[in-house]
Amino acid sequence: MRKEININVSESEAQRQLQFVDELKEIYQKKSDELGRPLTYHIATFGCQMNAKDSEKLAGILEKIGFVETDTEVADFVAYNTCTVRENANTRVYGRLGYLNSLKKKNPNMMIALCGCMMQEDAVVDKIRKSYRFVDIIFGTHNIFKLAELIQARLSSKSMIIDIWKDTDQIVEDLPSERKYKFKAGVNIMYGCNNFCSYCIVPYVRGRERSRNPEDILREIRELVADGVVEIMLLGQNVNSYGKTLENPMTFAELLIEIEKIEGLERIRFMTSHPKDLSDSLIEVMKNSKKICNHLHLPFQSGSTKILKIMNRKYTKEDYLSLVDRIKAAMPNISLTTDIIIGFPGETEEDFLETLDVVKKVRYDSAYTFLYSKRTGTPAANMESQVEDSVAKDRFDRLLKEVQAISSELTSKHQGSIQKVLVEEINEQDPTLMTGRLSNNVLVHFKGNKDMIGKIFNVNLKECKGFYYIGELV
Numbered sequence: 034m035r036k037e038i039n040i041n042v043s044e045s046e047a048q049r050q051l052q053f054v055d056e057l058k059e060i061y062q063k064k065s066d067e068l069g070r071p072l073t074y075h076i077a078t079f080g081c082q083m084n085a086k087d088s089e090k091l092a093g094i095l096e097k098i099g100f101v102e103t104d105t106e107v108a109d110f111v112a113y114n115t116c117t118v119r120e121n122a123n124t125r126v127y128g129r130l131g132y133l134n135s136l137k138k139k140n141p142n143m144m145i146a147l148c149g150c151m152m153q154e155d156a157v158v159d160k161i162r163k164s165y166r167f168v169d170i171i172f173g174t175h176n177i178f179k180l181a182e183l184i185q186a187r188l189s190s191k192s193m194i195i196d197i198w199k200d201t202d203q204i205v206e207d208l209p210s211e212r213k214y215k216f217k218a219g220v221n222i223m224y225g226c227n228n229f230c231s232y233c234i235v236p237y238v239r240g241r242e243r244s245r246n247p248e249d250i251l252r253e254i255r256e257l258v259a260d261g262v263v264e265i266m267l268l269g270q271n272v273n274s275y276g277k278t279l280e281n282p283m284t285f286a287e288l289l290i291e292i293e294k295i296e297g298l299e300r301i302r303f304m305t306s307h308p309k310d311l312s313d314s315l316i317e318v319m320k321n322s323k324k325i326c327n328h329l330h331l332p333f334q335s336g337s338t339k340i341l342k343i344m345n346r347k348y349t350k351e352d353y354l355s356l357v358d359r360i361k362a363a364m365p366n367i368s369l370t371t372d373i374i375i376g377f378p379g380e381t382e383e384d385f386l387e388t389l390d391v392v393k394k395v396r397y398d399s400a401y402t403f404l405y406s407k408r409t410g411t412p413a414a415n416m417e418s419q420v421e422d423s424v425a426k427d428r429f430d431r432l433l434k435e436v437q438a439i440s441s442e443l444t445s446k447h448q449g450s451i452q453k454v455l456v457e458e459i460n461e462q463d464p465t466l467m468t469g470r471l472s473n474n475v476l477v478h479f480k481g482n483k484d485m486i487g488k489i490f491n492v493n494l495k496e497c498k499g500f501y502y503i504g505e506l507v
């Protein structure tokens with residue numbers, strides 16, 4: 034079953050899905066009674082925050098059916114929510130499938146589902162259909178809300194269920210979602226991407242850009258806050274172009290002003306910002322906000338204007354640097370982070386030095402550095418002059434050294450200051466310590482107790498340990 038595009042937006046779709054949930058609840062309750070134990074599920078999430086958010090939606094449906102979460106893949110229902118942004122993301126999934134097969138041989142009740150971005154690629158689905166026949170359900174990024182229906186279909190069929198939609202204009206809301214943290218949550222503000230950066234697979238696997246209605250976003254955040262959430266992360270591949278596709282267009286800056294008004298909400302984060310769409314009014318809103326965190330993730334990908342043009346990024350090196358200047362002028366203390374790709378086709382040593390130059394000029398608190406990975410179907414995959422692996426690796430190592438040197442200098446600049454920390458969890462190594470985050474996203478460990486989780490405290494940042502602080506409650 035493959036759908037080209039789903040145009041019929043059914044208002045009662047969520048209701049329909051909840052009926053499948055109810056039916057499955059009964060079936061699985063019987064199964065659980067027979068086995069004399071609860072049925073378990075495990076979701077492994079690869080990739081970005083969008084996938085993490087989608088996994089919470091999948092978990093919500095599974096919990097409603099009656100499954101109980103477990104830490105490992107020794108479970109009755111296992112889902113891999115996959116990523117395909119770089120080749121190694123795919124390799125990791127294939128690498129783990131053999132292990133799942135061995136588990137399934139031991140547990141006849143086990144059901145294996147594969148979903149997410151990798152499944153939007155025909156070649157992947159063909160390969161799984163042929164070589165990984167033990168997989169029960171394959172679905173994509175546009176129809177995760179259908180999980181219960183797909184489980185139902187698998188129970189009444191002898192073979193693998195495949196349901197991939199090529200694109201959708203449907204946004205199905207009001208289904209259960211199981212949050213990983215009680216006090217912080219991701220909130221989708223838009224889906225998909227229209228930018229078609231020439232190296233990137235995301236627009237092909239996530240479809241066209243669709244913004245959610247502001248009323249729906251605000252309602253969701255209010256509900257989250259009423260349920261104990263103090264920090265939200267607004268999610269979109271390009272949040273700065275939020276609202277363009279709405280019936281009544283609205284800018285991202287305007288949306289933020291409305292979100293800021295929600296009482297009880299303490300911190301607002303967002304990602305990702307595309308430099309081409311970052312407006313001066315957004316800078317103004319950030320500067321005046323009491324809730325927007327002191328952090329901006331602003332990927333630049335390459336410092337070479339020539340490469341940026343071939344990447345289809347729609348800004349030059351100078352545009353980017355002047356944008357950073359405006360941001361820093363408005364918010365001198367802002368923590369900037371970025372993404373950089375090394376070894377894009379045609380990248381010369383001079384182009385690489387331009388990238389290094391941006392890193393030295395901007396001085397990022399941290400940077401995610403990636404070796405270019407060829408994605409079949411993207412324009413860059415067919416470009417001549419792909420950079421040799423050894424050359425790219427050498428540039429990558431030089432870049433990383435620079436990034437890390439600057440990063441450790443910058444992190445320590447807050448040593449000795451008192452800052453607000455949102456406590457997130459008990460420290461994994463030392464249970465007398467609590468782990469929390471500063472507004473700029475840096476981790477802090479300090480003595481405390483688990484009742485502090487989800488609350489904000491003033492902490493003295495006593496000692497910087499490279500990428501985190503050891504602090505003391507004040």
Ligand code: SAH
Pocket residue numbers: 118119232233234235269270271305306307332334372373374403404405406407408
């Ligand atoms: N929408 C975000 C990025 C999402 S993908 C943005 O535009 O900033 C996250 C990061 O993966 C990108 O910023 C890019 O640095 C990296 N990336 C994407 N495609 C890649 C590829 N083919 N090879 C290497 N890195 C890639």
Ligand code: SF4
Pocket residue numbers: 226227228229230233234235236270271307
């Ligand atoms: Fe990919 Fe570019 Fe869209 Fe980001 S903006 S998801 S890099 S196409």
Ligand code: F3S
Pocket residue numbers: 079080081082083084115116117118150151235238239
């Ligand atoms: Fe990966 Fe899909 Fe995110 S390809 S980076 S999980 S949008």
